[in-house]
Amino acid sequence: MRKSFDLYFVSSNSHKYKEAKSILDSFGIRLGFFKLNLEEIQSNSLKEIAENKANDAFSKCKKPIIIEDDGLFINSLNGFPGPYSSYIFKTIGNKGILKLVSSKRNAKFVSIITYCDKKTLKTFDAKLDGTISKSQKGKGWGYDPIFIPKNSRKTFAEINHKNELSHRFKALKRFSSWYLRKMESNDR
Ligand code: ITT
Numbered sequence: 001m002r003k004s005f006d007l008y009f010v011s012s013n014s015h016k017y018k019e020a021k022s023i024l025d026s027f028g029i030r031l032g033f034f035k036l037n038l039e040e041i042q043s044n045s046l047k048e049i050a051e052n053k054a055n056d057a058f059s060k061c062k063k064p065i066i067i068e069d070d071g072l073f074i075n076s077l078n079g080f081p082g083p084y085s086s087y088i089f090k091t092i093g094n095k096g097i098l099k100l101v102s103s104k105r106n107a108k109f110v111s112i113i114t115y116c117d118k119k120t121l122k123t124f125d126a127k128l129d130g131t132i133s134k135s136q137k138g139k140g141w142g143y144d145p146i147f148i149p150k151n152s153r154k155t156f157a158e159i160n161h162k163n164e165l166s167h168r169f170k171a172l173k174r175f176s177s178w179y180l181r182k183m184e185s186n187d188r
Contacts, residue, residue: 007179008032008065010057015141016068016168023169027176034061046071046083046112047123054114054121064117066175070167072143074132076104085143094136094146105131109147111167113175122178126170 007024009017009031021031039056043049050069057065073079077100081088088097107130114123129150136145140157147156149165156162163169 006032006064008034008061008063010034010036010038010053010061010065010067012037016070019163019166019168020066020068020172023163023172024176027173027180029176029179031066034065036060038067040086044083046110047125049083050112050114050123051121054116058116064115066113066115068168068171069112069114071110072147073108073110074101075106075108076101089142094143097132097143097146098135101132105133107132107147109143109167111171113171115175115179124171124174124178126167126174128165128167128170 007029009020011017011033012035014033014035017031017033017035021033024031034057036057038053041049041052043052046069050067053067053069054065057067071082071085073082074097080100081097108127109130110125110127112123112125114121130152131148133146133148133155136157137155138145138157140155144157144162145155148154149156149159152159156166
């Protein structure tokens, strides 16, 4: 039987929430949404940014929450935009990224999911390798029109099974097995 738990996703980005909700639904976890702008510290470590964001989210929502911090890392640009992906998307966008990338197009998407409640702060991460396309393809949000996942010829914006293979799916899968075990042991 499907269980429903009191868990919220805190983010300013409703695209991320929609995908996270659909992924967690498939693991039997019900996810609410708190749309908030969270404090984002400057750091080269996504984990440090995520844990800071999670503490900020919990202090504002006072309920068990998860937050997600993502980064697109382009090999030939030494991992740029990485932890600055959100700022770079807002400033130079996909057009600007395409101008910077030349012949070597390998990249990866990283997702960090951090859970926080009164007693626990726990982080899960995952990465997905891929390449940067030569032009924008498909209608999607964020970097979806320029990111081609490994073993595909299409961008995230062109495929309809993104939620079965994305960086977000992989990190949430790790989170889910831990969270369901935690809930079961609380039930006992
Ligand atoms: P928060 O309020 O949750 O921080 P955000 O949009 O600032 O929302 P991030 O810092 O985690 O989120 O994301 C970094 C950037 O990467 C941001 O511009 C996103 O749009 C983009 N991004 C993250 N996941 C993506 C995905 O699955 N597809 C396309 N772009 C993605």
